[in-house]
Amino acid sequence: MKIVDVIKYSGRSLKVQKGRAVLTVLGVVIGITAIVALNSLVGGFSNIITGQLSQGLSAQTLTVTSGSGGFGGFGGGGGRGAAATISYSNLTGSTDLQSYLKKNGNHVDGVMGVVTISAGQFAQTPSYYSTLNGSSVKYTATITGVDFATYGNSVFYASTFTTTGGLGSIPTDNNSIVIGYSAYHPYDNASTLINYGQNLVLNWRWLNTTAGNCSVNVTGVLAKIQGVSLASLTGGPSNNGIYMPITLAMKIFDTQKLSSIVLHVNSTDQSVIDNVTATTQAYFHSSGTVSVTSATSLLTTLNTVLGTVSALLTAIAAISLIVAGVNIVNIMTVSIIERTREIGILKAIGAKDADILGIFLVEALLIGIIGSLVGIGLGYLGSFGLGSILFRAATGAGGGFGGGFGGGLSTFVPVLSSTLFLEALGFGVGTAVIFALYPAFKASRKPPVEALRYE
Amino acid sequence: MNQQQRIELPVTSGIVLETMDLKKYYMQGKVEIRALDGVNLKVEAGELISVLGPSGSGKSTLLNMIGALDRPTSGTIMIEGQDIGRMNKDQLAEVRRRIGFVFQYFNLIGRLTALQNVELPMTVKGMKTQERKEKAIQFMNLVGLGDRITHRPSELSGGQQQRVAIARALAQEPRFMLMDEPTGNIDTHTRDEVLGLVKRLNEEHHVTTVIITHDAMVASITNRTVYIVDGKLYNSHEEALEAERISKAELEERTNDEGGMTV
Numbered sequence: 262m263k264i265v266d267v268i269k270y271s272g273r274s275l276k277v278q279k280g281r282a283v284l285t286v287l288g289v290v291i292g293i294t295a296i297v298a299l300n301s302l303v304g305g306f307s308n309i310i311t312g313q314l315s316q317g318l319s320a321q322t323l324t325v326t327s328g329s330g331g332f333g334g335f336g337g338g339g340g341r342g343a344a345a346t347i348s349y350s351n352l353t354g355s356t357d358l359q360s361y362l363k364k365n366g367n368h369v370d371g372v373m374g375v376v377t378i379s380a381g382q383f384a385q386t387p388s389y390y391s392t393l394n395g396s397s398v399k400y401t402a403t404i405t406g407v408d409f410a411t412y413g414n415s416v417f418y419a420s421t422f423t424t425t426g427g428l429g430s431i432p433t434d435n436n437s438i439v440i441g442y443s444a445y446h447p448y449d450n451a452s453t454l455i456n457y458g459q460n461l462v463l464n465w466r467w468l469n470t471t472a473g474n475c476s477v478n479v480t481g482v483l484a485k486i487q488g489v490s491l492a493s494l495t496g497g498p499s500n501n502g503i504y505m506p507i508t509l510a511m512k513i514f515d516t517q518k519l520s521s522i523v524l525h526v527n528s529t530d531q532s533v534i535d536n537v538t539a540t541t542q543a544y545f546h547s548s549g550t551v552s553v554t555s556a557t558s559l560l561t562t563l564n565t566v567l568g569t570v571s572a573l574l575t576a577i578a579a580i581s582l583i584v585a586g587v588n589i590v591n592i593m594t595v596s597i598i599e600r601t602r603e604i605g606i607l608k609a610i611g612a613k614d615a616d617i618l619g620i621f622l623v624e625a626l627l628i629g630i631i632g633s634l635v636g637i638g639l640g641y642l643g644s645f646g647l648g649s650i651l652f653r654a655a656t657g658a659g660g661g662f663g664g665g666f667g668g669g670l671s672t673f674v675p676v677l678s679s680t681l682f683l684e685a686l687g688f689g690v691g692t693a694v695i696f697a698l699y700p701a702f703k704a705s706r707k708p709p710v711e712a713l714r715y716e
Numbered sequence: 717m718n719q720q721q722r723i724e725l726p727v728t729s730g731i732v733l734e735t736m737d738l739k740k741y742y743m744q745g746k747v748e749i750r751a752l753d754g755v756n757l758k759v760e761a762g763e764l765i766s767v768l769g770p771s772g773s774g775k776s777t778l779l780n781m782i783g784a785l786d787r788p789t790s791g792t793i794m795i796e797g798q799d800i801g802r803m804n805k806d807q808l809a810e811v812r813r814r815i816g817f818v819f820q821y822f823n824l825i826g827r828l829t830a831l832q833n834v835e836l837p838m839t840v841k842g843m844k845t846q847e848r849k850e851k852a853i854q855f856m857n858l859v860g861l862g863d864r865i866t867h868r869p870s871e872l873s874g875g876q877q878q879r880v881a882i883a884r885a886l887a888q889e890p891r892f893m894l895m896d897e898p899t900g901n902i903d904t905h906t907r908d909e910v911l912g913l914v915k916r917l918n919e920e921h922h923v924t925t926v927i928i929t930h931d932a933m934v935a936s937i938t939n940r941t942v943y944i945v946d947g948k949l950y951n952s953h954e955e956a957l958e959a960e961r962i963s964k965a966e967l968e969e970r971t972n973d974e975g976g977m978t979v
Contacts, residue, residue: 262839262840262842263839263842266839266842266845270839273827273828274827277827602823603825605823606823606824606825607836607840608785608809608812609783609785609812609817609823610812610813610817610836610837610840610884610888611809611810611812611813611837611840611841611888612809612840613805613806613809614805614806614809615806616840708786709785709786709812710780710785710786713785713819713823
């Protein structure tokens, strides 16, 4: 029997048993819809998340922190032993890190020290509130001491550490600060909190014991950074930050200790990153261990997590495909019993076992193809709906992430890659055909005499 | 009627079907049933022959054997000089492609139109769509149902359904047509119509036909009748009656013997 005729014959029998065919197809549709919806949803989400987090994040940035482990277990090349002290002297003098790196490999074209104090506070009256009752608000922010010239140069955070699109300018003297956009405009209304050109008293607490205050001048407001940036986790600028010259930070906090040193390597090759990591660890070896975290390793870790979530969701969705498969076995078996006589007739007029097998497998194939295509379409559409519902929940929840994601999520687009399309099609068709194999094989082996005798 | 002239049916000659000492034994529980017990049958090309016998005589078993639907216990079946006893399943399917079956219950496929049913054997053989459609229309004309090609079997009368089945058998381009009680399921009114068609196909188109029946009236239209009793074939009615008498007597004797034991 020609394959075209087999397809026509099978198609006709599906058409006649419409109700049953629709139910069988439905099983496949549900499974494929679930798989496609969940996957394109996760795909869309991970695009947004990595897109937002990697904003201003250079793949060439390495962060050196004291001790092992780095960012709470995020990658990094930490070792065992006592944590090394990273101090300002590692950046200056005759035995500084930069010259050491230059001597050993010469892969680094930027070195920068960062001092971060987590709780700095301004008591400040919002501009709009003052017309109402004049009460003041306490604004808490992360204070970061950096070398402005290095921090804002093209090797590091030129794209986000800028007042272009913001207000005022980056200070050039050693007693002024620049604030992130949230300190200027925290409420998303007409009210501003801290404006440039203001003199403020900054209250701070250092290492939870020493407290103090100092008077600073705000010369600029950074341009608003869209979304949540992973760069801020590695010492890059953020909307919530307050930035002062590193020398001022060291002076008012009376410390020579650096929170981290940020390195910029001239290549994203893993071998270069490994080399710089090893060289840096060797440099600090005498004083203890440091961990070197690559920015990309954070993204890689994140992508691995998202990939695992995606795989888990697929596995859950695949269960419904198995259910669909069992349904196909059922319906095929019933259909074969009902069509025993037809099998007998076909054999009597000369159909071979392979023809009968073909007819039933092609029926399953058609069920699989129709079910998969419909499922892929529904799944893709469904992920739009599901996505918007989830976003509303996320943005409505408020809090850190809610606020940060708010802007980016409106642009959610589910991802239906050609790989996902083909995989879904393959899964659907495969399930239908594999589960039909046994009943179809059984049908094809029916002896003609018995099949013809069937009432 | 011109269309009928163009019908191409295979011209066969010589012996199309021959069985030699054909035996088929079944086990029914612990009892051995000898459904066929040494059948010798020879059918020549162009013959119209009937196998007449009561139910349980081995008729259906014989049909299954010479129709290549089942395998014998022993003996030989030659179809067009080929021994089908040594053939595998696919080869047997090939043999069935040259046999035109007509069943008591028509065995048409309900979801296909009459024309599609007639096309089916040619579809199975892999014939091109256009060619098989044209041929199927010719066969439908030949059985007088040219105006019923788009009807489904359920929309046709019993006689009409059987004529579609005959058209389908002709579509096999059969070396011989094998009919199993072809009028067993249709009323006496249309019976003559179907039998007339069978007779005409044999006379005008030399379609070799074997009819297996228990109906003497059906057998009477054929040119030769063989009789089957208890799995054995007889060439005359008298021999068959004698065999039946002996068989009954044996049965009685056995019963009497058993009865005697209780005395």
